[in-house]
Amino acid sequence: MNAYIITIGDELLIGQTIDTNSAWMGQELNKIGIWVKRRMAIGDLPEEITSALHEALQQADVILITGGLGPTKDDLTKHVLCKYFGGELVMNEEVLQQVTQMFASRNLPMLDVNRLQAMVPNNCTTLINKSGTAPGMLWHHQNKIIVSMPGVPFEMQHLMQTHILPLLLQKSDTQILHQTLVTAGIGESFLAKQIEAWEDALPPNMKLAYLPSLGMVKLRLTIRGDKNEDLQMPLLQQFEALKKLVSEYLFADNDEPLEQTISKLFLQKKITLSVAESCTGGYIASKLVGVAGSSKYFEGGVVSYSYAAKQNLLNVKKNTLEKFGAVSEECVTEMCEGILEKFKTNYSIAVSGIAGPDGGTDDKPVGTVWIAIGSAEKIVAKRFMFTKNRLRNIELIFVYALKMLLDEIA
Amino acid sequence: MNAYIITIGDELLIGQTIDTNSAWMGQELNKIGIWVKRRMAIGDLPEEITSALHEALQQADVILITGGLGPTKDDLTKHVLCKYFGGELVMNEEVLQQVTQMFASRNLPMLDVNRLQAMVPNNCTTLINKSGTAPGMLWHHQNKIIVSMPGVPFEMQHLMQTHILPLLLQKSDTQILHQTLVTAGIGESFLAKQIEAWEDALPPNMKLAYLPSLGMVKLRLTIRGDKNEDLQMPLLQQFEALKKLVSEYLFADNDEPLEQTISKLFLQKKITLSVAESCTGGYIASKLVGVAGSSKYFEGGVVSYSYAAKQNLLNVKKNTLEKFGAVSEECVTEMCEGILEKFKTNYSIAVSGIAGPDGGTDDKPVGTVWIAIGSAEKIVAKRFMFTKNRLRNIELIFVYALKMLLDEIA
Known part of the structure; x- marks a missing residue:
């Protein structure tokens, strides 16, 4: 069984929104053996919606459409699909009740445009959306399945998980x-x-x-x-x-994010971690904390962006900063000692570097980074030369710091 | 002038890579008045590449293709396009020289597969790629422009900025x-x-x-x-x-990220900021540091994930934590005072909450968050009820904390 994903919205074409929905849908469909043949993004135009749907029906068995179901004037998907399949919009009492309840539970007044979201084509199966105000719609047509869902990621995910994926799982061969x-x-x-x-x-x-x-x-x-x-x-x-x-x-040996691998390892070994970050500014900590349950091994960290912070919070010596500078083996080692001491953890990471785009010197160009991994036994520090791009450097430091940490523990 | 974007790669369909290239291209094309009509993602199959190109040629004046130009066996784009336009692959000395230099400057040995990247169709304009080993290729065909670029974002961006956008700018009406x-x-x-x-x-x-x-x-x-x-x-x-x-x-009143607006405001007013984060784990700090030049106003922060860190690094009183818990007005206020004191900044942000998915109680369910904004004059704390989703809550806290900060300063 093949699937075709259509995403609707000028904001996708103009690049103001990055399409994460398609990736999520692709992953979930593959898990149940459905191959996504193509993905198409089109604008909020009736003729584009009709023409994309027409093409998709020739190419795939399942057509998943997201976007253009909001309460505002640029949202046309429902009207176009209703017409394409020859139906009419009628008030759906179940949807109306669900939308009314949602507004009541949030203590918000309900507007006429929200009421209109309960108008649903009379020729589709309506999929109640417990996470939002726009219901999903499902048609069977020419032995194919066509589904329209809101573009808000968690609403789409909710509809996929409760309605669409179970239905498709039955049908795949x-x-x-x-x-x-x-x-x-x-x-x-x-x-x-x-x-x-x-x-x-x-x-x-x-x-x-x-x-x-x-x-x-x-x-x-x-x-x-x-x-x-x-x-x-x-x-x-x-x-x-x-x-x-x-x-x-x-x-x-799996497709987990690095921070998930690290989290599992620390929990399994019952060890703890803290981080001292300069040029990454909390990025390493925030990636680790993004994993649920990280509070069981991750104690916290210090973002020591200034010289003063390095001295006051991590006990880096004034002399070290003056003699070797903040981006040096000596400084990153003292940062690592300081954070271990403050947080009393089994391991610690410390990084100091020049992320760019400015701030480089002849002997320490942009992209120069020191990373240290510390434990009670020892502190290992390495120097890296990364790129001239700030966000790329921050991401690279994250990856290399976690690889160094893994190598020290494993 | 209309454009059609084709992205090639099974990893896009299967959702293992999120397509950020299309968004970037959409933004840049719009700036010069070119409307992206459609975007299509297809797999690494010769017949799919041919068929997508055929469709695109019927719909748009400019066809921008990314992906499938790497050195490995699943990269087919160059071969398919070369054949489509009736050419042959020949060794391009300029590309070969550039690739050889790139490997030499990184002190890496060059492999046969890298040498093969200098084989280029003899019927296209070759676009030298200074950021990578795969060159771009440009064809004029049926009064349309077709460009093939690598899928690595910064390589694509480099080719767009140096070659494609200037060319298109001349042609748009x-x-x-x-x-x-x-x-x-x-x-x-x-x-x-x-x-x-x-x-x-x-x-x-x-x-x-x-x-x-x-x-x-x-x-x-x-x-x-x-x-x-x-x-x-x-x-x-x-x-x-x-x-x-x-x-x-x-x-x-522009399309900047929130952290850019805050950065400009702080630099303009010559004031400084520090943050104390519990449940956001450094996310706020890392977003602020992601903006180049942030070291001029952002001093740093503390990620006080544990009770001990709140006491040792931010001087939160043991009694406060025991009596009110970490997610309380009292605790977040003391965190805010503590971070102001440690970093001596004009303003500070402190947050403490239950990000989820677990850890809630009857009186403090998942999603309960306290945010405080502090200055020498006063500390303002507010309670929020967000969602049950961890990453959503972290992002929401970031937005609301910056809005509170903006309202205090403006």
Whole structure:
């Protein structure tokens, strides 16, 4: 079974909104063996909606549409789809009740435009949206399934999880399985060279994809087959072979974010962590805290952006700053000692660098970064030369700091 | 002039990569009056690349293609396009030299697959890529422009900025102008109600779009016309009227990120800021530090995730934590006083809350958050009830904290 995703909204075309919905839908559909054939983004124009739907119906079995269902004047999707399938808008009492309750529970007055959101085509199955005011709509047409959902991510996700995915799961007959691993500290082409012979020998129903991002390359191995075939075993055999080939650079043998891998490791070993950040300004801490349950191992950190903060909060010596500067082995080591002392954790990370775009000098150009990993036993500090781009450097420091931390613990 | 964006890569369809390239391209094209008509994402299959290109050629004047140009086996774009336009791959000495230099300057050995990246179709204009190893390619065909670029964001951006945008700018004859403002603390439908009469009276060449995100709604006013028309004045007149109508909720009268608005304000007033974060774990600090030049006003912060950190680093009283808990007006006020004292800044932000998904109690359910803004004169604390979703809550706290800070300063 193939799917086609249509996202509607001028804000997507003009680039004011980044489309995260399609990625989420793609992931969920793949888990149940449905291949997303294409994704199309179009503007808020009736003729574009009609023409995209027409094309999608020729290409796929399932058409998932998001966006253009809000209460405002630029939201046209419901009207266009209703007309396309030859229906009329009628008041749906169940939706009206749900919308009324939602406003009541938030203590907000309900407006006429909100009331209008309970007007639903009389030829579709209405999908109650418990997270918002616009219901989902589902049509069966030419033996295909067409679904329209709001563009607000958590409303779309709610409708997919409660209504659409269970329905599609029943209908699918192919199976697609993936195994993904994460490497850090090696480039895409070197990795490819390292595993070339193995990749060339893969059977025709398997495929390897390289997914490079800053500081890391993910490798995704995919197998396709019939729903009743045993694909798990051949996939895992090849995956184990791949893991051995890249063991030196392996961060995780799954598709988790790095911070999730670190979180699991710390919880499992019952150890604790603190961080002292200069140029990353709290980015490492905030990524760690983004994982639910991180309070069980992560104690906190200090963002010591100024010299004064490094001295007052982390006990970095004035002499060290004057003699070696903030971006130095000596300073990052003292930051690491200071944060270990303040938070009494088993491990700590300290970083100091010049993130850019300005602030570099001849001997310390933009992109110069010191990272230290500390424990009761020792402090290991390394110097890196990253790029001239601030946000790229912050992300790279995050990846390399976590790789250094992993290597110290493992 | 219309553009059509094609992004190539299974990783986009399967959702393992979020497509940020299209958004960036959409923004840049709009600035020069080129409307993106559609965006399509397809997989790494020759027939899909051919068919998408065929469709795009029927719909638009400029076709921008990204992805599938890497050194590995799943990268097919160059071969397919070369064949489509009836050319052959030949070694390009200029590209080869550039790739060789790049490897030499990084002290890395060059592999055969990297050498192959210098093979370029003999019927296209080759665009040297100074940020990577895959060159861009440009064809003129049926009076249209077709460009193929790498999918790595900064490589694509480099090629767009140095080659494509200047070329397109010469050719465009329509003009599209936008003015965007940012509101915080009001819902989309209430905003729409507030400005309904004004919106209904807009002339036919103007359009208002609502761009809601967590805690905020952006309003984008667009005018379209001929390249030689004066569109600036009528657009600004309507925009000023709109600003008056939403003044109470206005965060900025441009499309900057909130942290950029705050940065400008602090630099202009020559005042300084520090933050004490519990449940946001450094997220507020890291967003502020993401803006270049923030070291001139932002001193740093403390991530006091544990009780011990609140006491040791921020001097929160043990008694306060025992009597009122960490998520209380008393605690957040002491955190705010503590961080002001440690960093000696003019202003400070302190937050403490239950981000979820667990950790709530009957009287303090998940989503309960206290935010305090402090200065030498006073500390203002407010209680909020956000959602049950951790990452959503962290983002909401960021928006509301910055709105509170803005209201205190303005």
